[in-house]
Amino acid sequence: MHYTSKQRALGTRHSLLGENPLIPLCKISNERNWIMQKRNIEIKLRLDKKEAETLNKRVKKSGLSRESYIRYLINGLVPTDAPPPDYYSMMRELHGIGNNLNQIAQKAHVLKVLDVGRYDKAVKSLDSAVLNITNAVMLPRRLE
Numbered sequence: 001m002h003y004t005s006k007q008r009a010l011g012t013r014h015s016l017l018g019e020n021p022l023i024p025l026c027k028i029s030n031e032r033n034w035i036m037q038k039r040n041i042e043i044k045l046r047l048d049k050k051e052a053e054t055l056n057k058r059v060k061k062s063g064l065s066r067e068s069y070i071r072y073l074i075n076g077l078v079p080t081d082a083p084p085p086d087y088y089s090m091m092r093e094l095h096g097i098g099n100n101l102n103q104i105a106q107k108a109h110v111l112k113v114l115d116v117g118r119y120d121k122a123v124k125s126l127d128s129a130v131l132n133i134t135n136a137v138m139l140p141r142r143l144e
Contacts, residue, residue: 077140087137094130101126 047055059069063082072079101123108114 072140073143076143078143079140080138083137091130091134094126094133098123098126098130 055066055069059066061081062069062079064072064079069079101119105114105116105119105123108119109116
């Protein structure tokens, strides 16, 4: 899989799929080598021009490599299109808001100057919203 620096820094698409984008690049390279040693069966596939164009168009929209895209399909998943660049800035902003809320909550718990139950409920609601947005935009869906 190809990582953009934004995806690696933000822990986006690949962390949701079970990969940690914060692993140093040398470790990622070693993991890829191990995976490639495990994947030792090569399949040659012939497509006509229209099929190749369709595949390349869908691969480009997904932001994945051609091999990764086809592996998703083999495993019964349809990769989603890569989110627009605004998605990453919005999610960064939402995470910042959540972080600020957590800092305020810690201080409020110590000073007992806030309706802690209500505040905690709002923080959980924000976390849930961020998770739902991420799942809707980033995760592949099952083939029907």
